[in-house]
Amino acid sequence: MHDHQRPAYLDPERPVEERVTDLLGRMTLREKAGQLFHTANTLGPGGTLLTTPDEANGVRTAEELVLERGLTHFNILGGDDPQEIAHWHNEIQELAASTRLGIPVTVSTDPRHGMFSTPAAGQAIERLSRWPEHTGIGAIGDPALAEAYGDVVRREYLALGIRVALGPMADLFTDPRWSRGYGTFGEDPVTVSAMTAAFIRGLRGPGEGLGPSSVAAMVKHFPGGGPQLGGEDAHDPRHREQVYPGGLARLHQLPFDAAFRAGATQVMTYYGMPVGVPGWEEVGFAFNRPVVTDLLRGHHRFDGIVCTDWNVVESTMLEGDVFDAHGYGLEHLSPAERLARALDAGVDQFGGDDCTGLVLDLVDAGRITEARIDLSVRRLLREKFRLGLFENRRVDAAAAATSVGTEPLRRAGREAQRRSLTLLKNAELPASVRGKGPLLPLREGTRVYTEGLAAEALAGYAEPAAAPEDAEVALLRLHAPYQNRGGTLDEWFHGGDLRFPAETEEHVRAVAAVVPTVVLVYLERPAVLTAVAGSAHALVGDYGAEDDALLDVVFGRSAPRGRLPFDLPSSMQAVEDSREDVPFDTAAPLYRCGHGLAYAPESASAR
Template identity: 55%
Template sequence: MSNEATTTAVDDRYRDASLPVEERVEILLNQMTLDEKAGLFFQTMISIGPDGELSDGDPAFNLPSNAHYVLERSMNHFNLLGVAPTAGTIARWHNRLQELAASTRLGIPVTISTDPRHAFSENPGAAFLSGPFSQWPEPLGLAATRDADLVQGFGDIARQEYTAVGIRVALHPQVDLATEPRWARALQTFGEDADLSGELGAAYVRGFQGESFGAGSVSTMTKHFPGGGPQKDGEDPHFAYGREQVYPGDNFEYHLKPFEAVFAAGGRQIMPYYGMPVGTEHEEVGFGFNKSVLTGLLRERFGFDGIVCTDWGLVTDSEIMGQPFPARAWGVEDLTPAERIVKILDAGADQFGGEKCTELLIELVEQGVITEERLDVSARRLLREKFELGLFENPYVDAEAADSIVGSAAFRAAGDAAQRASITVLSNERTDAGAPALPFARGAKLYVEGLAPEAAAAYGEVVATPAEADVAILRLQAPFEQRDTMFENFFHAGSLEFPAEVLDHVAEVAAQVPTVVDVFLDRPAILAPIVESAAAVVANWGVSPAALLDVLTGEAAAHGRLPFDVPRSMAAVEASRPDVPFDTADPLFRFGHGLTL
């Protein structure tokens, strides 16, 4: 069809829910202009206006107004940026955005996606704080529970909360394997074991998508095919210095296993990783550009016919937080943005994540570089998903009900229980009094750092110095290296060793009083010096003060288990092969370790 809308009336039989989805897709597709088709291919960040109004844009992330996206670029897939104060705020904004979409010629509804937003981390490139949503451990913490039913239950609750505000695509789960201990993205994985990651990833998908895929489902976009994790030196490929993915153990196939489990569970969408494979049979270009991976492996070997959306920002340069941010076009840096679009589509992808350059795709079709028939292959998949999600029948949500559904008491209680279940006790030595340090008696005198005194006061008497205390509780963050920009420092990378001043301080406190050290273990830190000093060491992957103290005082059982090995030294990490699980020599604690209180 031409790029100009015809003067003939719209054939609206695509709105007839009694017709088969495939027929509805064809009726709609056959009357779409090139501009309207091109709009389907771009999914990027979008912002919410104040109090749920439509947004005029977000200069920090170089985002235009909501109206520009929908009316001028014919776009209708968006990734929600940031945290709103209430669920009702999101729901009201969502309905206004759907009203805007309904005002267009064909009224194609908007599909809203999101990065994870149920846990404790805040990284605008990976995950958001929970805000009004129920709060759960990060995926590493879900893995520490070893409970697939719990993970599916989380997915089911998250599905209800997402759909209440209009979010219909989850840009997760992340079933990459954390086989390189330094890797910056381990927190959103299920650890380094392929079997456990596959089992929990499949449960996660079942929870979000429901027993049958339809109007109540959230479509899952599993990432990052064919498996992130084996990054050279553990660096993250958001950045040029982390672009190489290496397989010195010739273990490429191991990283595919969790995806097979997700495919068997009916996972609907896939996101390939930024990284470029080095020294394999595949072309040394980022996976989003890689035809032997997306067509050869994903489409042909695994028979995947769902949506493939690239990771964010493979085509054009941008600016984030005032800093220039080049396209993650690893291995094809010399190609123009238009040439990158051609290579991505030729590789087998359907959608460009983090991009809004619809004009480039339109020009390529008008010039005959890309055929409209090729567009139609992907457009069918993208439209089919909207139809099967029921968006054409009912694109709106009940904004009045959103606040009572999202973050309900029952959902928060389930999240709190999961937090307690994920806490993993790594060491628990006997004190001078002869008893193990944990659990300690409620009502003890407590010296705390990294823990709000008012939270600790519900469990004991908070004192000002270690010398006055019966027990000290120190909460630490696993170490990482500071990098040049604010955005880089959201991705914790580099050495896993704690600074000397931190180790000295722990030792100083521990010399005065039995000391419990709780570590937010977003990467497997070098804990040996802390274990040597402290009476007890505990790992968490997102836990509230109350949930932590319930376990430390024995009011809740401790039965979490490590989702990865904890290495003994940085020398062991540096000598290990990043594609091989459990490859650090003589680990301090092994996968599955955890003491029961």
């Protein structure tokens, strides 16, 4: 029996579409406009709501955004304490509940579980379970593991009140220079498609569709962000262009096909401005009607939420610097005109922006109809009802402290780190520290000289040596190179040359001339390892791993099982000569995608 005194949208027994229609019919245009924006909000001290604007991140106070502008979608920034994040969630939900219609907030986040952390693309939390970056999941290559990982993310996010994952990245890592590649599942379209679909299934959880125990995936960056001109990233307005010299625009959509089949309900477009693609406009994807309406809505039959990447309408402040509106190809238009163009293209929501007044102005001027606004608001409200947000407005903040980062979940993340590690080279030595044969795995108790590993990490594995001359083996840990070319974005998005500085290559050569040397390299990007590999006696690649995970493989407690998720180029010239949109296009790569050596079972279990 329905309670006829209660609004239909608050009755959980009614069908979702009936609830959506009832709520939409009660909303003012201002309240509808608030749904169209999905901006950032920063966690205050102790999990409080900020009462003054956080200029470092260009955000307004929560009260202004919720009470005055009517926003109900927020990407949470900051926070490393689970209980404080959960408390912040409850505070902002209470604020939303005080509004006329009490529409609950949808909280989203960039990735939180990896090893690499940047305020603009994902802030890792050490209190959660820690996993390799998604290239490491691609190196494992097991869809069951990718789904299990998605399920862990789902459970930990639910405890914090986070209901939308801004990911996964379904982009193909076809240009090794691209700074966002570490967030992809690699270069191979088949592997990327399988891992993307499996991860989304894990986020969705049990059942056929989204439900109260699901985290929605906002798969990105349609129609594939990998082929940026020169391998640069479109976060930087100097690098707007996305190019397809190999004519493979369709190839980059294959992982999105898999994502849609897996039930993805949200999509983020990228900043890039395609150049030279027949039928596509040479404007940013958020404003590109042939891409959003004709391709995504039409060809792919996607009827979910389409959200832009952050700040394509108005400029903002980012760590004290101006982050210009990324309305590529439409810089000459006003913010209102850009917003209208995106709505015309088929976009539902604007990431980062909060300019609700422009929506009111556009409708008042007759440029956009209220019916067009309703179309997007209906999609956005439908997602809230499907996620059960109206019935589950609070989380248990005290329980969050104990239900995330539990020992079983940490063990699972650590095991994924180990499984992803890729043994690239393992030279046969006439008289190695293990006797005749391959250098790795090392015997425990070996005298080891280290650089780049925490000194205390060796305890229980090896005897530390103060210099290469005093050691039986050297362990050198390197980070794939990048250039800081001046600016905040260069620190957050690692681009530029893939070659190690000459002094780094010479140092590895000098150490290896003294003692057998193992180089451990974090492959955030596919580094040019030709000189390093030529000097090192053994070479291990990782995609985000803690020291003990690396040492477990070096000392044979775990066997290396990862396979390269991308080609490793042999030279920077080969990279520069390759085509941005074509996978496996660098000439004579040093190591091919799928390469990975193994230990014999008896070696891996040796102590």
